[in-house]
Amino acid sequence: MQERTLARNAVDGAILFFIYSQALSWANNNCDNVLNVYCFDPREITAGTYKYDFPKCGIHRLKFLIETVICLKTLLEEKGSNLFVQREIPEIVILNLVQKFKQHYSITIIFHQEVTREETDVEAAIRKVAIEHKVNVKEFWGLTLFHPNDLPYTSPKFFPDVYTTFRTMLETKNIRVRKLIDCSQQLKPLPDNIEILQVPNLSDFGHSVAEIHAKTVFPFSGGETSALNRLQSYVWTKDLVQSYKKTRNSLVNVDHTTKFSAWLSNGSLSPRKIYFEIKRYEKECGINDAGYWIIFEIIWRDFFRFIATKYGNRIFYPSGLSNKKYVWKQDVNLFEKWRTGHTGCPFVDANMREMLLTGWQSNRGRQNVASYLTKDLQLDWQYGAEWFESILIDYDVCSNYGNWIYQAGVGNDPREYRHFNMIKQAFDYDPEGEFVRTWIPELAKLPNDLIHTPWLASSIELKQANVELGVTYPRPIMIVPQWNNRVRSNVNYICFIILG
Numbered sequence: 001m002q003e004r005t006l007a008r009n010a011v012d013g014a015i016l017f018f019i020y021s022q023a024l025s026w027a028n029n030n031c032d033n034v035l036n037v038y039c040f041d042p043r044e045i046t047a048g049t050y051k052y053d054f055p056k057c058g059i060h061r062l063k064f065l066i067e068t069v070i071c072l073k074t075l076l077e078e079k080g081s082n083l084f085v086q087r088e089i090p091e092i093v094i095l096n097l098v099q100k101f102k103q104h105y106s107i108t109i110i111f112h113q114e115v116t117r118e119e120t121d122v123e124a125a126i127r128k129v130a131i132e133h134k135v136n137v138k139e140f141w142g143l144t145l146f147h148p149n150d151l152p153y154t155s156p157k158f159f160p161d162v163y164t165t166f167r168t169m170l171e172t173k174n175i176r177v178r179k180l181i182d183c184s185q186q187l188k189p190l191p192d193n194i195e196i197l198q199v200p201n202l203s204d205f206g207h208s209v210a211e212i213h214a215k216t217v218f219p220f221s222g223g224e225t226s227a228l229n230r231l232q233s234y235v236w237t238k239d240l241v242q243s244y245k246k247t248r249n250s251l252v253n254v255d256h257t258t259k260f261s262a263w264l265s266n267g268s269l270s271p272r273k274i275y276f277e278i279k280r281y282e283k284e285c286g287i288n289d290a291g292y293w294i295i296f297e298i299i300w301r302d303f304f305r306f307i308a309t310k311y312g313n314r315i316f317y318p319s320g321l322s323n324k325k326y327v328w329k330q331d332v333n334l335f336e337k338w339r340t341g342h343t344g345c346p347f348v349d350a351n352m353r354e355m356l357l358t359g360w361q362s363n364r365g366r367q368n369v370a371s372y373l374t375k376d377l378q379l380d381w382q383y384g385a386e387w388f389e390s391i392l393i394d395y396d397v398c399s400n401y402g403n404w405i406y407q408a409g410v411g412n413d414p415r416e417y418r419h420f421n422m423i424k425q426a427f428d429y430d431p432e433g434e435f436v437r438t439w440i441p442e443l444a445k446l447p448n449d450l451i452h453t454p455w456l457a458s459s460i461e462l463k464q465a466n467v468e469l470g471v472t473y474p475r476p477i478m479i480v481p482q483w484n485n486r487v488r489s490n491v492n493y494i495c496f497i498i499l500g
């Protein structure tokens, strides 16, 4: 995460940086004093998203972030340090700190590099402060499983556009994951005369308390402690590594996927830590490649980050990486039905309601709702991406926009046109309707063969289930002809409509 830190060398001066173990370790080894700085940057929190102006950081992620910062502060305190927390843009905070300390110390600013525009703009602004005030800057790369310098590409422009090419290269060339850096030692103290403030709470950002929804499959809090507990529990206590491949498409269970993404996204958990823990598990249990599929997925995360490095702002363009011109439909009414889970397609609605209420949605759900928005409703994928940006606990700019352009057919999907059949997906991944019943209780009494297609129920069946279409649950805003192949066989029904 972008935790900014200032360290001071007693002989030479002070250092400012983003905290990751690599930066922290460097500062600790090279300086006598270290000041760790975290900025709640209003541009990341209270501002609106780029095109559609959704709140940039929804309440669930903000809560998770605050917990993360509190945890970081506590861990730093336990190691003899602390966290200087500000609600201000980093370049101003850094400037003030440089001005405060530069009379007495020569200063080095340290941060971990990001790749996307808003973040690199911050880095550029900090570099500018450094140049103007003649202080040093030290930058690290630390967000991916594989270090870009270990890849056989002399420039990001040679990075492959297809995931499988990337993964196969890693395997055939046996690219190594760099070792973890031990940061367990006592940290260097803060510089003098620094006032440490409390971490702000939700109400400081105008929110009331965000309750964890009782039905969430992500019941975790933010911070490294909670991340390491989950890793320990997933790998060792519950012994889930081996079952991941079988369960990973599940929609309903906390333990059917790792749930590492939110900690990975804000830097509380290192992908390398996960990798080495899985390797240790494989060695101790004598099962080669037991964690292959988890690492396979984490490589997707690297892939999207390197794609963002290669293509820059193009991952945000309506046409994505494609060279075609796309005109996406803009229809706020339809979008609102999708966003709030009122499309009348229960599988889509259940996923969207889950996300609205908890900030979480499974990977299977995300793929489906993205396909529905862009391929069925043919709405602007940026609507969807920005809504995800706002609401997801695990929002990560590269994974989010990379996956969205992929699903919208303007990214890295080698398949020309991938289009999910909502009804097939619903019956494949929620055959008993458990997931839909969880998030759309008003449909709970429908029998399994109608739970995903209530519009096919007879009036008697609807009455028996206490469902009144258009009243207790919406009629579908669209029915795709192909859905017909997946419904129960005694019904002859075909149409393609948008009522919206």
Ligand SMILES: Cc1cc2nc3c(=O)[nH]c(=O)nc-3n(C[C@H](O)[C@H](O)[C@H](O)COP(=O)(O)OP(=O)(O)OC[C@H]3O[C@@H](n4cnc5c(N)ncnc54)[C@H](O)[C@@H]3O)c2cc1C
Pocket (backbone or CB within 6 Å): 248, 257, 258, 259, 260, 261, 262, 264, 265, 294, 297, 298, 299, 300, 301, 304, 361, 362, 363, 364, 366, 367, 370, 388, 392, 394, 395, 396, 397, 399, 400, 401, 403, 404, 407
């Ligand atoms: C439209 C769309 C938007 C998405 N937005 C985000 C996002 O903002 N942030 C985010 O972290 N993931 C995003 N994903 C990827 C994926 O859905 C989540 O990473 C995953 O659901 C997180 O659950 P988990 O940690 O239990 O994953 P697991 O299935 O346990 O996978 C382990 C780890 O692998 C990585 N991973 C898995 N699938 C993907 C993937 N498709 N792309 C990139 N990394 C992956 C994640 O870091 C994850 O924690 C998105 C996917 C789609 C289809």
